[in-house]
Amino acid sequence: RYYEYMFGHSWRRTWGRRPLAARAEPELFQLQVVIEAGDPGCDRHPHLASSEAYHLTVTEPVAVLKAYEVWGALRGLETFSQLVHEDDYGSFLVNESEINDFPRFAHRGVLLDTSRHYLPLKSILTNLDAMAFNKFNVLHWHIVDDQSFPYQSIYFPELSDKGAYSSNLIYTPTDVRLVIEYARLRGIRVIPEFDTPGHTQSWGKGQKDLLTPCYNGGQLTGSFGPVNPVWNTTYDFMTKFFKEISSVFPDEFIHLGGDEVDFSCWKSNPEVKEFMKKQRFGTDYAKLESYYVQNIVDIVSSYNKGQMVWQEVFDHKAQLKPDTVVQVWKASNYAHELSSVTGAGFTTVLSAPWYLDYISYGQDWKKYYSVEPLNFPGSEKQKKLVIGGEACLWGEFVDATNLTPRLWPRASAVGERLWSSSNVTNLEDAYKRLTNHRCRML
């Protein structure tokens, strides 16, 4: 595909003109790609500790791209393709270069939300291409939420039967496999998020007795709240459900969500209140939330999967596994949150300043570019726990008709911030390169 990227979109060909110039000297005949590890990883999936470093030497007659693992070779191939340019006569040129490159942060992600609006496969795949152009390596797939449940589950087909917007707005097992493989070929991990116990309205359509029934003055209102944490059946369901998820998604991590749990329904429910008493949680419903989350963490751990959670799970003091990744998303005083999370010894991923769904007029890419993730009070050891960040494109106002122009090239600013060295901060220089990069991506 890189051959096509470099030579297939010749502007001369676009305008119907044949290449003019004779072959120029000196000529670059070949790009040799050398992968040094015994097991290059070509048949595996990328993971957090994958090596993405590469060494690129461009000189005549043969350029050499060396990387330890295939993932570094992919990054180097992307860079090489960006170095190749076309002159006014239709010749393809590349400058003699020596590049030694590796990412600053290992977790560089984009969050897509396919619940608020369904995103057809094509949108997701196009987005994976764009991510690869920007050296992103994680697709955080926020696949289900309150509004719809498009994930077609094998064990629980009713979830999407009743919970999807419609029968054709779903992701079949084949669709999911396609996304995972398409991503893998670009060195992108797919981390699915099945957000509970809040954000689960759509789950209740296809799974009776999962969500908490709400009460008003002792009477059932007919509406439902978060997942019911007091019934055993909840955990039976989650055990089976996450067994499936663990086998469908090969990444070592699953995102469990855990954000914005509204306690009012729990507070109204007599069984829940009874449970609170028995557990001696008093009126602290955060304790109930933590009780629930801890159970899910145990379930998911038993399938040998690591967990990512939104910051509330940490804030509400749930007991987490030491390798849990806490995702910081609340914008107000996120530096303080980073201090707390890393201070408690957890690895963290930053999203708070990178909610790209919050559009505004003008060159907002500058504010995304200017974020310095390690700008928080903390020791060197703490700062090492920041493994990266994610640009989030929540779907309330996004579907296939506007996803690409809304996300790109603004997300490119985040991509560079996460890959490049901390001293690459000059906005004028970034502007020049970003405008070129945008045209190249088009």
Added chain:
Amino acid sequence: AENEPSWETPCSELLVYVSTPGCDGFPSLDSKESYKLSVSNGSMLLSAETVWGALRGLETFSQLIGRDENGTYYINETEIVDFPRFPHRGLLLDTSRHYLPLRAILETLDVMAYNKFNVFHWHIVDDPSFPYESSTFPELSKQGAFNAMTHVYTASDVRTVIEHARLRGIRVIAEFDTPGHTLSWGPGAPGLLTPCYMGKAPSGVYGPINPIVNSTYQFVTSLFQEVSTVFPDFFLHLGGDEVDFTCWKSNPEISAFMKEMGFGEDYKKLESFYIQRLLHIVSSLGKGYIVWQEVFDNDVKLRPDTIIHVWKEDFMQYLNEMANVTRAGYRALLSAPWYLNRISYGQDWIAAYKVEPLNFAGSPEQKALVMGGEACMWGEYVDVTNLTPRLW
């Protein structure tokens, strides 16, 4: 099953009756766009005075058609008498900040028709680029376009836009904004723009059109002669916004002229001097004109049939401006609360929808001077990759 609609005899024909069609003409500000639509037992009738009304009715008719689970197309029994509240319902596209390929413009015209817009305000040239291929002054686009081969509108392109619009009952009002917003005119028209001075010497930078030399007015006359022929609508938009006086102030010849004319330090008088001559030129070409509000705000002497385009949005002051403009007896167009290029998070359509253009203190006669308004999609951050989802 209960609640099944009783299907009447299938209707196979929509009869369209138009009393004075005018199919070969162009729509105008005075065009009648009213229509009647009657759908009943096996008969569907759309009647209108002009073809423009018929087009509006056809759009409505197309929106009334539903399709059930079996694939049957149906339409409810309907009786509609409809006409627009405002005769000027426009959309502004900016093809200077970013070039928009023809297909983007034509597609926009299609969607305008779905929404009964009837004016395409083509802000065709500005500071960043001059994509309009002029037959009188070919150097303007040769030197001023982003790319003289690929980023221009040929005479044929312009004709295509005008005809595509006409077939949808949409007027095309071209804006050649002067004397400010003209940097791209400079390279192709040497001597047109004011040379700015740094102390005693020219700085190499240029400002607005030079209002004190005769060559300017010769140029403007020739250009607008061409523009008046190319664009059939009665109205031309002459711009006149955001004229920066700093360059004029720096130029010694202009300072001398100011003294000669007794304008003192009031450069608004110089701006008026230019605009008045421009308006005179355009009138003698038999065209009416629309100008941005500064022209009114700066006390330029205007013809009574000038239309003032209100665009400044400072803390809801635009309603005051609408009152002032109409009190002075001029017709007004509202755009201030409808700068759709100023995107923000969430359902911003609501703020646009809530605007009440006549919400200002004034007599009924004043309010009758409000011709309508325009949604503006300025192009600083817009090109073909994001125009459609940003605008609609």
